[in-house]
Amino acid sequence: MKSIFVQPDLCTACKTCEMQCAIEHSQAKNIFASPSEKPHPMNRVYVEAADGRKIPIFCRHCEDAPCVAACISGAMFRDPITDAVMCDWSRCIGCWTCVMVCPYGVIGRQLELGKAVKCDLCPERESPACVASCPTKALVYEDVERFSKEKRATFAAAIAGG
Amino acid sequence: MRHVIVGVSAAGMAAAEAIRKRDPSAEIVMLSDETHPPYYRPLIPYLIYKEKTGEDILRQARLTPSNLNLRLGVRATHLDPKNHTLTLGHDEILSYDRLLIATGASPIRPDISGLDGPGVFLLRTWADAEGIATVAKGAKHAVILGAGRIGMKSAFALRHLGIEVTIVELDKRIVPQQLDDESAAIFAQAVAEAGIKTILGQTFKAVNHKGKKVTSVTLDDGSKLKADLVIVGVGVRANLELAVSGGLRVHQGLLVDEHLRTSDAHIFAAGDVVETKDIVSGNSIVSGIWTNAAEMGRIAGDNMAGGNSTYEGAFSLLNAMELGGLPVVSVGDVQALPGDGVEVFAERHGQAYRKLVFRGDRLIGLILVGQIERAGIYQTLIREKADVSALRRELLGPRFHYGHYILSKPRMADRYVMAGKKN
Numbered sequence: 214m215k216s217i218f219v220q221p222d223l224c225t226a227c228k229t230c231e232m233q234c235a236i237e238h239s240q241a242k243n244i245f246a247s248p249s250e251k252p253h254p255m256n257r258v259y260v261e262a263a264d265g266r267k268i269p270i271f272c273r274h275c276e277d278a279p280c281v282a283a284c285i286s287g288a289m290f291r292d293p294i295t296d297a298v299m300c301d302w303s304r305c306i307g308c309w310t311c312v313m314v315c316p317y318g319v320i321g322r323q324l325e326l327g328k329a330v331k332c333d334l335c336p337e338r339e340s341p342a343c344v345a346s347c348p349t350k351a352l353v354y355e356d357v358e359r360f361s362k363e364k365r366a367t368f369a370a371a372i373a374g375g
Numbered sequence: 376m377r378h379v380i381v382g383v384s385a386a387g388m389a390a391a392e393a394i395r396k397r398d399p400s401a402e403i404v405m406l407s408d409e410t411h412p413p414y415y416r417p418l419i420p421y422l423i424y425k426e427k428t429g430e431d432i433l434r435q436a437r438l439t440p441s442n443l444n445l446r447l448g449v450r451a452t453h454l455d456p457k458n459h460t461l462t463l464g465h466d467e468i469l470s471y472d473r474l475l476i477a478t479g480a481s482p483i484r485p486d487i488s489g490l491d492g493p494g495v496f497l498l499r500t501w502a503d504a505e506g507i508a509t510v511a512k513g514a515k516h517a518v519i520l521g522a523g524r525i526g527m528k529s530a531f532a533l534r535h536l537g538i539e540v541t542i543v544e545l546d547k548r549i550v551p552q553q554l555d556d557e558s559a560a561i562f563a564q565a566v567a568e569a570g571i572k573t574i575l576g577q578t579f580k581a582v583n584h585k586g587k588k589v590t591s592v593t594l595d596d597g598s599k600l601k602a603d604l605v606i607v608g609v610g611v612r613a614n615l616e617l618a619v620s621g622g623l624r625v626h627q628g629l630l631v632d633e634h635l636r637t638s639d640a641h642i643f644a645a646g647d648v649v650e651t652k653d654i655v656s657g658n659s660i661v662s663g664i665w666t667n668a669a670e671m672g673r674i675a676g677d678n679m680a681g682g683n684s685t686y687e688g689a690f691s692l693l694n695a696m697e698l699g700g701l702p703v704v705s706v707g708d709v710q711a712l713p714g715d716g717v718e719v720f721a722e723r724h725g726q727a728y729r730k731l732v733f734r735g736d737r738l739i740g741l742i743l744v745g746q747i748e749r750a751g752i753y754q755t756l757i758r759e760k761a762d763v764s765a766l767r768r769e770l771l772g773p774r775f776h777y778g779h780y781i782l783s784k785p786r787m788a789d790r791y792v793m794a795g796k797k798n
Contacts, residue, residue, distance in 0.1 A: 261778040263769075268778035279751075282389060282673065283666040285417040290437050306418070309747055313695040313704045314666060317777050318749030327697070
């Protein structure tokens with residue numbers, strides 16, 4: 214099973230991932246046409262900065278996902294094929310309980326529709342749009358097993374270290 | 376191993392899922408005294424104005440564990456812990472190896488003259504919502520007692536149908552538990568703009584009927600409001616009858632240990648029926664909140680199937696909603712007053728409001744109105760009882776994000792680099 218990994222030391226905060234995410238989740242899927250669409254296409258990944266570090270922030274598709282457990286309308290669910298946590302807009306009532314419980318703060322609000330917006334791992338693509346478009350390869354889409362613990366620890370040090 | 380779960384709402388279903396995850400072959404029997412299949416209770420106000428049909432509020436198969444023996448319209452009337460049995464209805468005996476009591480809560484029916492007459496409703500079940508929808512068809516004036524969540528949701532639902540709606544609330548503000556005075560004032564404006572009248576500081580003295588119809592409501596001060604439909608939403612109390620019949624220890628709710636086990640080793644409890652401790656204050660509470668119920672269910676279910684999960688306690692306040700197009704998130708202790716180690720930060724810009732309550736180095740309460748993005752990170756800090764002294768400046772700013780949070784927790788950074796499907 215594949216997952217998105219972050220190598221924060223390689224991130225330059227160019228925000229290409231944010232833009233390509235929004236385009237991928239638009240109707241036209243085109244950088245010229247998508248921005249003028251209604252409802253407005255939204256990104257589901259976020260690049261933030263803190264303490265001089267660049268920090269891409271992603272949905273983890275948590276194993277015991279708080280958004281799925283807390284959803285009061287049955288909109289949040291885990292896709293049995295991709296294992297991604299998804300929001301079914303036909304069920305979402307815009308109560309924002311998911312926004313209240315997401316520990317990563319990665320569930321947005323589509324205000325025109327009153328629906329929760331989150332990462333779906335781009336089910337129609339081989340590699341999510343954010344990963345495929347990252348010019349510095351700060352984002353990696355790899356098999357969980359292959360992404361060794363040591364490698365993760367190195368990246369962790371890049372964030373945690375002074 | 377036969378697991379029996381009494382109650383099929385948030386807690387019961389989360390427990391069934393946790394049991395199934397640990398034990399794919401366990402027998403799971405679920406009992407509901409309602410005849411409808413499992414549904415999302417918070418959605419019943421949508422049935423009043425038919426924005427949703429019954430089908431739209433049912434729990435879908437993708438969120439229901441496999442191989443449940445679901446028995447609807449069955450009431451567990453007696454518990455015999457010594458023999459590990461339940462009595463169903465009058466005489467059927469059902470044995471269990473592990474039992475979960477997730478019987479929930481029922482609306483409080485205040486002692487007011489005429490409240491048990493026709494045209495007066497409590498709103499807790501699908502059947503209640505259908506009853507209201509039927510009477511609402513011919514109604515022109517509705518009066519609602521209680522400006523809590525149920526009262527407000529009902530008010531907006533009836534207003535959608537073009538009915539004149541008045542809400543009567545004993546407190547000095549609307550949604551008194553979830554809002555403070557400032558945020559309630561913001562919502563009061565939205566409620567007024569929706570054409571809903573509000574009368575504060577009053578309650579019902581009597582509900583008046585003529586024949587089989589409600590005609591008016593008399594308030595404390597003697598004034599009368601025309602009414603052909605009355606809804607009462609003044610809170611709930613735990614359904615303890617089954618637990619009491621088995622001699623389990625109860626107080627305001629069913630008492631449990633940190634594994635959500637009752638005073639009987641084979642019987643667990645979860646959801647609105649449980650008395651647990653407030654994660655913020657440590658006080659004893661019966662919560663009645665969906666999110667708490669789902670978490671308790673997951674933990675109780677895991678323990679029933681042989682796990683060793685610990686429950687840290689419930690939030691006395693953990694609510695998100697949108698009313699009149701305005702979103703609000705309220706978490707923890709939002710009413711604490713400044714002084715005695717408590718600091719309150721509040722700022723309002725038009726319809727946007729942010730309030731953070733600190734006690735010493737901890738964040739203990741949050742209200743966000745309008746801009747509610749990333750509320751979950753604040754909620755996490757409150758839940759973790761985290762020392763936020765180093766984060767104070769970021770927390771008070773409008774752009775507090777997960778990057779700030781993770782940098783304050785070096786030990787969690789390893790988890791941060793993996794944005795995987797399973798972490």
